[in-house]
Amino acid sequence: MTEFLQFLLKGISVGSLYALLALGYTMVYGILQFINFAHSDVFMLGAFFSWRLATWFKLIDPSPLVATSLLLAAMALCALTGFLIELLAYRPLRRAPRLNVLITAIGVSLFLENSGQLVFGKDPRSYPQLLAEHTFSVGGVNVRSVEVIAVVTALALMVALHTLVYRTKIGRAMRAVSIDHKVAGLMGIPVSRVISFTFVVGSALAAAAGVLVGITYGQIKQPADSSWVLYGLKAFVAAVIGGIGSVPGAMLGGLLIGLCEQFVGGYISTQLRDAIIFALLIVVLLVKPSGLLGRRAIEKI
C-alpha cells in the first residue's frame, strides 16, 4: 500500500510536468495541425535559461522569490523563442504541405539541440537548489516539499491556461482559429497574431516545465541528450491520448502518462517503461484515434 501511494505521488508529480508540456503540443496541433517537434527543445531551453541566469547571478541560496523570478524569466525568454520559431520557420510555410512543416519542425528541433549544446556545453549541469528541501513522511510515504511545490505550480499554470482559453476574448479567438482560420478572419480576428500568441503561451508553459524539472531533480541533462526529446514525445503521447486539440484532454493525458510510467516502472520494469508508453500510443491511435476527450475524429488524409 505504501509502495502504491509512493508511485501514485511520484506519478502525479511527473504527470503534471507531462501535462504542462502536452498543453503546448495540443494547442499548436489544434491550431495548425502539425506536431511541433521543437517543443521539447523549448522545454530544454527553459531549464537551461534559468540555470544560466541562476549561475550568472550566483543565485545559490534557496529563496521562493528567486525561484519565482527565475521561473518567470525563463517563461518570458522561451515565449520569445517560441514567437521567433513560429515567425521565422513556420510562418513562411503556412500554405505548404504539412509534411514540409513537420520536416521544418525537426530541423528547428535539431538546430536548438545542437546550438544549445554549443552555448550551454556538453555536460549535464547540476541545478541550483532554489527551494529549501524538506522531506516529510505521511503514513510511511515520503513526500518531498519541492515536488509538492512543483505540482502546485503546474496546477496553477494549468488553471491559468484554462481560464485564458475558456474565459477570455483572446481564448475565444484561439478556439475559433483552431476550428476555421478563414471564418475566424471574418470575425475580425487577426489569425496570424493569434497563432503567434499560441506559440508564446505554449512555449512559456514548456519553459515552466523545464524549470520545474531542474528544481525537482537538481540536475539537468545536456541540451542534446535524448531524454529531452523522449520527455517531449511522451508528452505528445499524452496529448494524443487525451484527445489532440483538447486542453483538458492534455492535462488528463499528462497525468495518465505520469501515473502509467510510475506504476509500470514500479511494478513491471523500469527499462520497459517507455516501450509500454509507446505501445499504449499505438493502441490508442488504432482503437480511439480521437483520444479520450477529443472532439474531432482523425481524418483519413
Next chain:
Amino acid sequence: MSLLEVDALDVHYGAIHALHKVSLAVEEGEIVTLIGSNGAGKSTTLRALSGMVQSSGGTIVYGGRSIVGLRSDEIVRLGLAHAPEGRGIFGSLTVRENLELGAFSRRDGKVRSDLERMFERFPILQERAQQSAGTLSGGEQQMLAVARALMARPKLLLLDEPSLGLAPKIVQKIFAIVAEINRDGVTILLVEQNAHLALSVAHRAYVLETGEVKMAGSASELAASDEVRKAYLGVG
C-alpha cells in the same frame, strides 16, 4: 460615391479563372443581390470582397478606399461583415461565444447592449445562449450567422445563401429579417440561388454566369425580363 465599387475584378483558383472582370456597385442603404446558377462565381465574389480569397486583378473600393490586399480581419474593422456560405458557425463554442466573436474587432463598450438587442431580435438565440452552437438546427444556425455578422456593427453586410437547406417557412422568416436589418440602415449584398426570393427583397440585382456579369438592373426590371424568367425563375 457608392459605398462599394468593384471594377474588373479577377479571381483565379490555381488554373481556374473563377471571376472574369466582374464590375458592380452597391449604394448606401440598398439591398443588392447577385443571382446565378451554381458555380457562377457569386460566393467567390463575396470571398474576394471580404479578403477570404485574393483577387488577381481589378479594384475594390469600399467607403472611398481600396481594400484589395487587405486581410479579412482588417476589412471587418472597416465595417464590412461577411456571413459566409455554409454559415461558418463555430460548433464547439456556445451561441453566446459565437456572438461575442462577431464583435471581436470592436473596441467600443456597447457590445453587451448590442448582444441584448440581438437576443431581442432573435429570441431563440437567447434561449440557446449557453448551448454549443453545433446543436442548433439549420435555421437557428443561419440566424446565428446573421446575428453574429451584425455584432460587428457593419455598414455593409455580405450574406451568402441564407436560404440554403432551410424549410420554406424558415426561409420566409430569414428574408423578413434581412429586410428589417436593411430598414435599420445596414446595406446588404446578398448572394442567393433562389432568384425569386432574392429579387422580391432586393432593390437592384446582378446576374452572374460563369464568372462574368451578364445583366444588371433594378430588381423589378430583372424579374420582368424574359431571360431571367426563363433561366432563373423557372417561368415560360
Next chain:
Amino acid sequence: MIPAAAQPISVTRALTRSLLPVAVGLGLGLGLGQVVPTGTYAEKILFDIGINIILAVSLNLVNGFTGQFSMGHAGFMALGAYASIVVTYYGGFALFGDVGCHLNAQGYGLYFTSLVVGGLVAAAAGYLVGLPSLRLRGDYLAIVTLGFGEIIRVVLQVSYAVVEPEEMATVDWWERPLHLGKSLGFVHQGAYNSLSWTYAAVVLTLLCAYRLRESTHGRAFLSVRENEIAAEAVGIDTTRYKVNAFVLAAFFAGVAGALFGHQLGTGTAARPEEFNFMKSFEAIIMVVLGGMGSISGAALAAVTLTLLTELLRSVQDYRMVSYALLLILVMILRPEGLFGTRELWHFLRRRRP
C-alpha cells in the same frame, strides 16, 4: 514513355535490359571490394557511404515516393542487424559447432541467409506497423514509427546476455534469440561483411528502387503522393500501395542493418544505442535534401553528407547546427528538396522527364 513500353520487344532484349544492369552493377560492386584494401580508412568511409545510400534510398520509397512519413528507419535497421546476427551466431554455432567467422562457401552461404533473414524480419515488422498506422494521417504515422523505433531499441536493451559457446548447452535453441547482449550490444566474431557485400546490396537497392518507380507500381506510388483522393477515385488501393512501399523500405533497412552488424570494426557489436532516433533523422535529412522521390538525389545526398561528416569531424559541433539550418532553409526555399523528383541524369541532359 508509354508508347515505348507498349511496343513488343524480343525476349533477348528484355533479358539483356533487365539483367545487364544487375550484372554490371554487381560486377562494379564486387570489384570495389577487391580494389580497396581491407582495414583502411578508405574502406570504412566507403562502407559508411554504402550503408547510408541503402538507408536513404529505401526511406525514400516511403517518404519520397508515397509522401508518407516514417521516422523509425533506425528501428528496422536494428531489427535487421539483430536478426541477422542471431542467424550467423546461433545458426553458425548449430552449423559449425563454434561461433567464429568462417570465410568459406558455407560461411558465406550462412551470411547470405542472414542478410535475407534480416531483411525479412524487418519487412515483417514493417507490415505489422504499417498496416494499421498507414490508415492514419501522415503525421501520426511519423509519431507511430518514431515510437516503434524507440520500442525496438528499449526492448533490445532488456534482452539477456549473449550465450557463450560453452553455455550453449544450457539454453534451449528457441530461447537463444532472446539472448541479444542487453544494452552492451551483441558482440560476436562473425565479421563476414566486406565492401563487395555492401556494394552488391547498394546496387540491388538502387536497381530495385528505380525499377519500382518506373513500373506501374511506381506510378501508383507517386499518384498517392500527389493526390490521395484522386488516386483512390481512379481505383488505386492507396493503403495497399503505402503498405507495400513501407514493407519494401523496411526490408532494405533491415539488410543495411544486417550488413552493419557484420562489419569488422563497426558492427561486430550491434548496440541498441546505435539505432536511436538520431539515426532515423539522419536518413530523413538525406532524403529531404536529396529530393523526395529522386533516387539518385537521395543517394548523392547520402554520399555527400557522409563525406561531410568525415571532413567536418573536427568541427562536429557546428556540423549538426548547419545541417539543421540547411534543412529548414531547403524546406522554406525549395520544398521539394534539391533534386525534387528529378534524377541526376535529367540535369546532365538538361531536360526534364
